[in-house]
Amino acid sequence: MLTGKQKRFLRRKAHGLKPVFQIGKAGITDNLVNQTADALEARELIKINMLQNCMEDKHEASDSLAQGARADVVQVIGNTIVLYKESSENKTIDLPS
Structure with a gap:
């Protein structure tokens, strides 16, 4: 579980990132x-x-994807x-405590 301070740190690091995957009409699949x-x-x-044609709720989709x-x-x-x-194996981010 991440603390608020760690989430703020990670949000700052994620700001410049481009999305790696897109969730579309098929929703969350095992392959995804x-x-x-x-x-x-x-x-x-x-x-x-998440694309416009995705019928899943974004919070439910994020929780199921994170859990999987x-x-x-x-x-x-x-x-x-x-x-x-x-x-x-590839640890690059040091989280604040």
Whole structure:
């Protein structure tokens, strides 16, 4: 679980990132969850964009995606989800305590 200070730090780092994935009409699939977990292992912090034709609620989608990838939801703003998961091999982000 991330603290408020850590979430602020991660939001600041995520500001300049481009979305890695898009959630469309198909919604959250097993393939998307697996790819998200792999991307989080490589990058630790990613953005995901939800398209207009996605019928899922953005908060429910972010929670299910984070749960499937064992990550933390940093922020849901507009149609963008920011996820963080500490990498076991490629650790690059040092969170404040």
